[in-house]
Amino acid sequence: MSISASRWKNRPQRRTVWWVVAAVLLAAGFLWVFPFIWMVSASLKSSGEIFAGGLDLVPETLRWENYARAWVDGSFDQYLLNTVIVTVATTVIVVVRCALAGYVLGRYRFPGSRLVIGILIATVFVPTGYTIIPVVKLSLELGLMENLGGMILALAGASNVASILIYAGYFRGLPKELEEASIVDGASFWRTFVQIMLPLSMPVTATVSILTFLFTWNAFFLPLVFSLSNPALRTVSVGMQAFVGENSTDWSGMAAAGVISIVPIVVLFVFMQRYFVEGIAGAVKS
Template sequence: MSAMPATLAKHGVKLWHLFLIPFCLIWVYPFVWVASSAFKSQSEMLLGGLSVIPEDWTFDNFRRAWDVANFGSYSINTVIFSFGVVAVVLIVSAMAGYALGRGNMGGRNVIIGVLVTTMFIPTGFTIIPVFELVNSLGLNNTLFGAVLAAAAPVHVVQILLFMGYFAGMPRELEEAARIDGAGYIRVFTRIMLPLAKPIIGTVTLFTFISSWNAFFIPLVFTLGAPDLRTLGVGMYSFYGQYTTDWTGLAAGAFISLLPIIAVFLFLQRTFVEGLAGAVKS
């Protein structure tokens, strides 16, 4: 008799999974359709309906995306831009999160409140002063200037994730290190930061995806240097004055999504652990 509830619960989970499968298919279908359209001809894509299996497979769309639309160069620019943004955001948000999560500074709650408030300010409201600052530094129309423009504004979610994770660490770790003569910076770099690998993976994934898909910032700060465009901006190469290369656009979207999928699969475990640790604390 005692095994009956467990058996029902087990079958209940399976029935729930069966109920969710159609919703998963609906959710995944647009991505599958775009991926399959990258291998179709223009006429088949527009007239083929909802079919996801190409009748005549072609790789010419990828050639146009890589060579004609200059996606080869754009991919290199996007890698430099994304990794630059990730590096700056990790350094700044980790230090800010540690100061807010472990420090005893005055006005801590006010600072957190101001940070949360900035989340509701649209990027368009701050782009002019950021542009003026980057331009005054002589970094406009450079990838480094675009990196600073994307990474310099406060990344509140990343800071809050670090703050929550650091706040949940035992105080005994710091006290033991201070007894051994370690200072504030040494405690942070030698003890706290190595223990925060899960949240580092989470923040890295969040930041990488947003910077890889960024459009507005790279567009504004590379207007005078088209060769420095990223993939997000380079998508517009498929839009003409009167026509649009839809299959080339699908191939370009497919190319730009592959690194995101690879990075997510690589950081999936640390992403879940870091997010769970930050929420728990």
């Protein structure tokens, strides 16, 4: 009877703690998404209203023409198409390459395998800026600086160490009987990988796809260098420069362009977040 009474007395305290925690998390969540909300609000204001309103989120007049100006005058229709092409192609190449590398490193032991893993981990500490010069020089010598194909190969040629290690950890945790059964059935290395291992790694593939998609969509330095001589090759991240003039900056147009560029990423993550979490959890558990 005393235990039940103590539980009854503790209920109000538990509810108070729950409401306090919920309020703190709600406030933290609002602070986290406030910059995006403010950018959406700024995209519907004039440039003068943006500076006069400060942190005010309610526009005096909804200026939808900012989106039309960003889409047509700012050439964001072309930049968005370029970004989709580059991002999708880069993601496919990276997923295939990292899956193969992760499968070999996770399932096979060969002389120098630990050295290869060590070198991959060491490349994480190499700043990205150091790799731009050799990548650009190689692209110039191969004649790949004037097309999207060169940009795709340059972006897809990154080390992607995290993706390889995620695949390696996942494949290492799969039962060896799967490969033994496929060998008994006469399956080759490629058939085992394509028909058995790769379908089993769909959660990891979703995770790597999202990470690569986000990285490529937001990439700036390489797309900037590749599009210096040809503005038609710009991606959305580089295209923001179109709103910065010598004497003035179209802040409202830039905000509208920012919303256009970030909405696809938000939509993708909303639909793929479950697979992203499952992939990370599966790789860590393995």
